[in-house]
Amino acid sequence: MTSAPITVTINGARKTLNVSSRITLADALRDVARLTGTHVGCEHGVCGACTVIIDGLAVRSCLMLAVQAAGSEITTVEGLANKGEFSALQASFRKHHAVQCGFCTPGILTTMHALLREEPDADEERIRDVLSGNICRCTGYVQIVEAVMEARASYSRGSAA
Amino acid sequence: MKFPPLRYLTPQSLDEAIALLEQHGADAKLLSGGQSLMPMLAFRLASCSILIDLKFVPGLDRITVTDRGVELGSRVRWRDIEHDVRLPTVQPLLSMAVKHIAHYAIRNRGTVGGSLAHGDPASELPALAVACGATIAIAGPNGRRSLPAEEFFLFPLITALEPNEVIVSLHFPPWPKARSFGFQEFSRRRGDFAMAGAIVFFDQDKDQNICSPHIGAFGIADTPLRLGEAEKFLLGNRAGSRIFEEAAAHGVRNVDVRADIHADSDYRRALLATLVNRALVEAAQRTSP
Ligand SMILES: Cc1cc2nc3c(=O)[nH]c(=O)nc-3n(C[C@H](O)[C@H](O)[C@H](O)COP(=O)(O)OP(=O)(O)OC[C@H]3O[C@@H](n4cnc5c(N)ncnc54)[C@H](O)[C@@H]3O)c2cc1C
Ligand code: FES
Ligand code: FES
Numbered sequence: 261m262t263s264a265p266i267t268v269t270i271n272g273a274r275k276t277l278n279v280s281s282r283i284t285l286a287d288a289l290r291d292v293a294r295l296t297g298t299h300v301g302c303e304h305g306v307c308g309a310c311t312v313i314i315d316g317l318a319v320r321s322c323l324m325l326a327v328q329a330a331g332s333e334i335t336t337v338e339g340l341a342n343k344g345e346f347s348a349l350q351a352s353f354r355k356h357h358a359v360q361c362g363f364c365t366p367g368i369l370t371t372m373h374a375l376l377r378e379e380p381d382a383d384e385e386r387i388r389d390v391l392s393g394n395i396c397r398c399t400g401y402v403q404i405v406e407a408v409m410e411a412r413a414s415y416s417r418g419s420a421a
Numbered sequence: 422m423k424f425p426p427l428r429y430l431t432p433q434s435l436d437e438a439i440a441l442l443e444q445h446g447a448d449a450k451l452l453s454g455g456q457s458l459m460p461m462l463a464f465r466l467a468s469c470s471i472l473i474d475l476k477f478v479p480g481l482d483r484i485t486v487t488d489r490g491v492e493l494g495s496r497v498r499w500r501d502i503e504h505d506v507r508l509p510t511v512q513p514l515l516s517m518a519v520k521h522i523a524h525y526a527i528r529n530r531g532t533v534g535g536s537l538a539h540g541d542p543a544s545e546l547p548a549l550a551v552a553c554g555a556t557i558a559i560a561g562p563n564g565r566r567s568l569p570a571e572e573f574f575l576f577p578l579i580t581a582l583e584p585n586e587v588i589v590s591l592h593f594p595p596w597p598k599a600r601s602f603g604f605q606e607f608s609r610r611r612g613d614f615a616m617a618g619a620i621v622f623f624d625q626d627k628d629q630n631i632c633s634p635h636i637g638a639f640g641i642a643d644t645p646l647r648l649g650e651a652e653k654f655l656l657g658n659r660a661g662s663r664i665f666e667e668a669a670a671h672g673v674r675n676v677d678v679r680a681d682i683h684a685d686s687d688y689r690r691a692l693l694a695t696l697v698n699r700a701l702v703e704a705a706q707r708t709s710p
């Protein structure tokens with residue numbers, strides 16, 4: 261099988277990864293880039309745990325080959341914190357006890373971060389609608405919704421949080 | 422599950438993509454958004470050793486609105502449809518349908534051409550294409566052809582597309598003013614594939630009688646369907662709850678309804694009748710400007 265180098269920007273740093281063309285972006289992030297924050301649950305697009313942000317959009321990293329991401333800018337859950345400080349969204353998850361086992365959390369944080377950057381005024385219905393693509397087996401979602409609702413204040417149109 | 426060994430190719434033009442399909446035959450598959458193909462490959466429900474990504478093929482990602490209707494390039498994503506401000510007026514059913522397709526992150530990558538070629542009988546776009554009498558433009562080694570959506574879907578996951586052909590676009594006929602329309606689907610969870618769904622639209626003549634009724638159904642049979650018998654019930658009648666109920670009940674009577682682990686065929690038929698009725702009631706209250 262052929263292995264080829266791809267260049268991507270991960271959480272602001274340019275990286276060259278040596279990947280075989282069959283491996284998913286999720287596996288490349290975890291096993292090659294050694295960023296294990298991106299979780300792999302179902303490997304067929306259903307659970308949302310593997311969601312990362314590519315060129316601004318939340319996508320399933322299990323449904324993409326790593327080679328498809330060549331040249332793109334990727335944000336994983338590790339890229340949300342700023343110099344070791346939780347982002348407002350992460351801090352809100354902690355405050356509202358929106359994390360239990362934490363398996364779903366990376367995918368939910370990246371999805372909600374991408375959503376709030378696009379739609380900082382998303383209402384509860386919209387947040388729940390988008391959250392329907394991420395399965396959490398622990399929390400029952402109520403605290404997650406509360407955490408996201410409160411974090412909205414730190415996002416405004418066009419600016420990062 | 423992990424993917425089988427794969428080669429990944431990125432043609433720069435439509436002709437190059439077709440030539441690659443010709444060259445590699447059954448070993449190759451086109452890749453668009455990957456939101457159906459990748460799960461199929463992971464589960465070994467599809468197999469191939471070469472993926473031909475269409476992402477660099479120019480001109481496939483446009484939504485064109487003219488007085489001849491709406492044309493969606495095959496690489497138009499669900500996301501692009503959601504964000505297009507023209508579509509709610511020029512093809513409002515499309516804007517309604519796309520909200521039911523998958524989830525936010527999947528809509529960021531899934532595309533029109535992939536959905537048509539995948540041909541899942543429970544998926545929204547193929548059903549809308551059939552209900553609206555849309556046509557599919559296809560390119561192959563011998564040039565272009567175009568096929569009515571009604572002739573395109575043959576069986577679950579089987580279409581009239583030849584292995585060396587590429588879907589170029591989907592064309593919806595013009596949408597007249599003052600048309601009434603409704604879209605209803607039922608699934609167990611938000612974003613899941615529909616257990617059943619109904620798409621309806623009709624116009625009314627100057628005496629308020631229904632003309633050109635269209636009723637589509639999906640999640641029901643091997644392919645998306647038009648419910649001709651239900652349409653006949655409506656034709657020439659005034660819109661109203663009695664006629665809607667009759668059309669819904671009689672219209673589904675002779676449909677060959679599939680059964681699966683989620684719903685037996687009696688339940689699914691009853692569900693379809695309910696959805697057709699709801700979509701008609703919705704249509705009576707929702708008329709485009
Ligand atoms: C969790 C989940 C839930 C989903 N729920 C829904 C849902 O509710 N409703 C729904 O409709 N869909 C649903 N989908 C599927 C999704 O909409 C897909 O995006 C779509 O079916 C396929 O589009 P794609 O661009 O991803 O195609 P791909 O996966 O890239 O390709 C699908 C097939 O089409 C072929 N193909 C792609 N482009 C072309 C072309 N231009 N010409 C010829 N052949 C081509 C490929 O070779 C492949 O066989 C869901 C997917 C997931 C993972
Ligand atoms: S691991 Fe990607 S969606 Fe579940
Ligand atoms: S916190 Fe355990 S799955 Fe969500």
